[in-house]
Amino acid sequence: MPPDASPEQPGGPAPAPDAPTPPGTTGAALAARAHGIEVTGLRRAFGTVKALDGADLVARAGAVTALVGPNGSGKTTLLLVLAGLLVPDSGQVRIAGHDPVTDNAGARARTGWMPDAFGTWDSLTAREVLATFADAYRVDRATAAARVDELLATVHLDEYADQPAAVLSRGQKQRLGLARALVHDPQVLLLDEPASGLDPRSRVDLRILLRRLADEGRTVLVSSHVLSELDEMADDAVFLSRGRTVVGMSGAQVAGGRRTWHVRSLSLAALTSWLDSTGTAYRPDGAARVTAGDPAPAGGVLVDVEGEAGAAALLRDAVAAGVPVVSSAPAAGALEQAYLALEEERR
Numbered sequence: 001m002p003p004d005a006s007p008e009q010p011g012g013p014a015p016a017p018d019a020p021t022p023p024g025t026t027g028a029a030l031a032a033r034a035h036g037i038e039v040t041g042l043r044r045a046f047g048t049v050k051a052l053d054g055a056d057l058v059a060r061a062g063a064v065t066a067l068v069g070p071n072g073s074g075k076t077t078l079l080l081v082l083a084g085l086l087v088p089d090s091g092q093v094r095i096a097g098h099d100p101v102t103d104n105a106g107a108r109a110r111t112g113w114m115p116d117a118f119g120t121w122d123s124l125t126a127r128e129v130l131a132t133f134a135d136a137y138r139v140d141r142a143t144a145a146a147r148v149d150e151l152l153a154t155v156h157l158d159e160y161a162d163q164p165a166a167v168l169s170r171g172q173k174q175r176l177g178l179a180r181a182l183v184h185d186p187q188v189l190l191l192d193e194p195a196s197g198l199d200p201r202s203r204v205d206l207r208i209l210l211r212r213l214a215d216e217g218r219t220v221l222v223s224s225h226v227l228s229e230l231d232e233m234a235d236d237a238v239f240l241s242r243g244r245t246v247v248g249m250s251g252a253q254v255a256g257g258r259r260t261w262h263v264r265s266l267s268l269a270a271l272t273s274w275l276d277s278t279g280t281a282y283r284p285d286g287a288a289r290v291t292a293g294d295p296a297p298a299g300g301v302l303v304d305v306e307g308e309a310g311a312a313a314l315l316r317d318a319v320a321a322g323v324p325v326v327s328s329a330p331a332a333g334a335l336e337q338a339y340l341a342l343e344e345e346r347r
């Protein structure tokens with residue numbers, strides 16, 4: 001049995017007969033995808049551990065939503081409940097308008113689930129693995145055959161299509177897991193650490209694919225510890241801590257907050273004396289390399305500014321004052337900074 005064996009796999013309850021539409025469907029069918037994910041007051045305990053302790057979440061259709069939180073904050077538990085693989089103790093969940101508790105088959109027919117490690121049947125080929133899942137989701141044979149080929153190409157596994165899954169590397173298995181999640185053309189995609197084990201090229205491909213899927217009107221909820229990666233792909237973010245939603249943010253809110261910028265100048269002295277003259281607080285970036293005998297070494301500082309407009313004003317004024325600015329960029333991604341600020345508040 002694969003490690004992520006679950007009733008979702010072949011042999012489990014059948015999806016609803018009105019299974020989702022094939023890829024490329026447009027118009028009215030896409031309009032029906034208006035619902036995303038809605039979670040209210042979700043609770044789930046394992047013995048005395050409250051893995052979910054009143055979590056709330058909204059993930060919009062047509063957007064990529066990042067699910068962020070420290071180890072043990074309840075992300076996987078939440079995703080398992082959303083995937084219909086774990087029954088919550090209490091709370092409300094709607095997946096594309098369906099309740100995974102009372103209408104498990106209906107919700108799961110519309111949900112693609114990619115666990116953090118995808119187990120396969122090693123004796124089946126990559127193509128057979130996908131065909132088996134398509135069959136379990138009652139995708140008709142002709143549609144399934146075309147879709148399996150299309151997905152194998154999408155995740156760049158076409159040359160391994162007829163190889164036993166046992167020969168696939170960890171990253172290739174992850175990509176097969178992504179294809180598996182898409183085999184029934186779900187409206188909602190749940191991905192738990194999808195980029196783990198992927199090489200840089202595959203990470204870029206994943207980002208492009210998730211953006212395309214969201215642009216098609218699907219709901220994409222993705223958890224990862226690699227915040228820089230989420231930064232590049234997420235429209236919105238939900239932060240979990242100790243089983244509760246600490247904050248939900250739109251991308252604009254994240255970008256609009258107070259952030260640290262790294263400003264570098266050909267002359268560190270010119271930069272710092274200008275900042276001093278304007279009363280702007282700054283800190284060393286810890287990377288200044290002073291060359292012996294160089295009277296005006298290059299270097300940079302960290303400055304906290306309000307939103308991107310604040311960063312633009314800082315750059316404009318520095319250049320206007322004759323400071324030879326080389327670069328000005330966020331010191332860390334927006335999600336990372338928001339996350340660290342939240343951690344700071346909790347201390």
Ligand SMILES: Nc1ncnc2c1ncn2[C@@H]1O[C@H](COP(=O)(O)OP(=O)(O)OP(=O)(O)O)[C@@H](O)[C@H]1O
Binds near residue numbers: 046050069071076077
């Ligand atoms: N099957 C289980 N039995 C007992 N405790 C569990 C079980 N699953 C999760 N937990 C506990 O629930 C809490 C939340 O775990 P969960 O895996 O949801 O966190 P997470 O945010 O996904 O963590 P990570 O980032 O480390 O993957 C943890 O304290 C964990 O030990």
